Amino acid sequence: MAIRIGIIGYGNLARGVESEIRRCPDMKLCGVFTRRDPATVSIKTPDVPVYSVNNLKDKTADFDVMINCGGSATDLPVTTPEYAGLYNVIDSFDTHATIPEHFAKVDAAAKANGKTAIISAGWDPGMFSLMRLYANCVLPEGQDYTFWGKGVSQGHSDAIRRVPGVKNGKQYTIPVPAALDAVRSGSNPELTTRQKHTRECFVVAEEGADLAAIEKTIKEMPNYFADYDTTVNFISEEEFNANHARLNHGGFVFRTGTTGFDGENKHVIEYSLKLDSNPEFTASVILAYARAVFKLSSKGDFGCKTVFDIAPALLSPLSGEELRAHLL
């Protein structure tokens, strides 16, 4: 019996789940829930129904795990606790600062209703968090470094598009090669925000817009750009559509540390991702953890979990025997 998966929402991440579930032989997409009129939402997979989110409470017998594909800013903090009262649920909540609060709400709802939930699954938080945890445990004396990119930052791209005179824009976060090299050398450098990443913007300006003013506004924007070396490139709409349509991303997690009676030995742990499609890779991670949600729920292990609480074997469709024989 395949694990019956539902998707809530139908944006980039949800479409990634729809695409990647076809690579999970033990899962079946059984429905998509939308806030829009379901008649107006056409999905790619044949014979899978689209429902209104208003019908979520009527379908609890038909799904094993719901994947909540809402946004972290305002949607997930409200909806994941709500859905955890009805379904086993997983989300990719990525506002690091409010994870403890989100965890507490989802945990209470899930426990009260005999459901299992995982929050903050994806690559950061998610795979990168795991790498930080493992590396901290195996090198207790050391230093952590996380770099993002080269890749598209949705938040920074949105910020560019809010600047007057900007028709379209995309922002790439780029790790500074010299900083990566310094970390790899094991020299434990102290790096400022500016030394770690640069920001590269591609902007389509409205006709007659003041380009110098746009560039100045972007470069001086507090929080988003002011602390970085930022370059602004004005390009045509054709070039924008031809070369900047992808949602690639990636990054690096390092821990460098020392061992030995006199701290005389250095070690460098490096994990990196180079992703053509941020939403599809995130969806793939979520699906692996959805499998764990199902297994935990099946044995009555309820409440909210994160990637830290999940034994890796739970992510695999293979048995313990198979994993030990082929992957250990």
Add this chain to the structure above:
Amino acid sequence: MAIRIGIIGYGNLARGVESEIRRCPDMKLCGVFTRRDPATVSIKTPDVPVYSVNNLKDKTADFDVMINCGGSATDLPVTTPEYAGLYNVIDSFDTHATIPEHFAKVDAAAKANGKTAIISAGWDPGMFSLMRLYANCVLPEGQDYTFWGKGVSQGHSDAIRRVPGVKNGKQYTIPVPAALDAVRSGSNPELTTRQKHTRECFVVAEEGADLAAIEKTIKEMPNYFADYDTTVNFISEEEFNANHARLNHGGFVFRTGTTGFDGENKHVIEYSLKLDSNPEFTASVILAYARAVFKLSSKGDFGCKTVFDIAPALLSPLSGEELRAHLL
């Protein structure tokens, strides 16, 4: 109350455990067990007793977890199942082909005696196995690559030293840079043994030895060298001692894969270790998993486990709340 750790054996790995336990604030080294006469074994840590392995059965009340630092070839297959009848135990068994058999024996002994065991903790098997498992689960459609080095292979160094006329020798396994680059590009290359690694040997010959014969014997040695491009460098004993005393190692685990409705997006996951001291890093990993052994045993979760069965949070001295707030 600190976790009371015992070490069985006193070779390179055991000395690594002795060194690295000082970086684990929640653990205490409470004894070293040796096959030699304990009076002849002097350890670095003051006030820690050295016992004979013959006394293992008398000390069960004094230790929470035993770290078995024996060798994989002949020692661990016999002793870990034996010790699992007396203690919670962990080893770094690394003969990949016989892991299932070793697991079964340790599992039976541990379960029969209410003990918890973890086998095959280290970096390969260990961290590299974890990386293969995670990457396979999040990129089900893809290909795996593992490279070792640059680093010292004990087995190959031993093989060199058995060649007639060789006084001392060390062998470095080196990944071929072009092969690493091809994998990183996401082109999914098919690589032969020869294309993946080269082997570099540093040999101190006995006086008057036939150098050409030594070189030929090494290069043609089946299994060890014949399938590789091998270089043999003859050096003086002084140079050997000055430049080839370290036990550095490391390596790379990659998975490259595709996502998308038409498999149109590529992803590259890369994990690498650059280790000055193979035994000290291995010891650090073992200590993190010894913490998990203790936690599982304390809640009555007995039997044999591997790194695949251990939720990452169990490796940390921090609470779930602290981990979620700071590392997620």
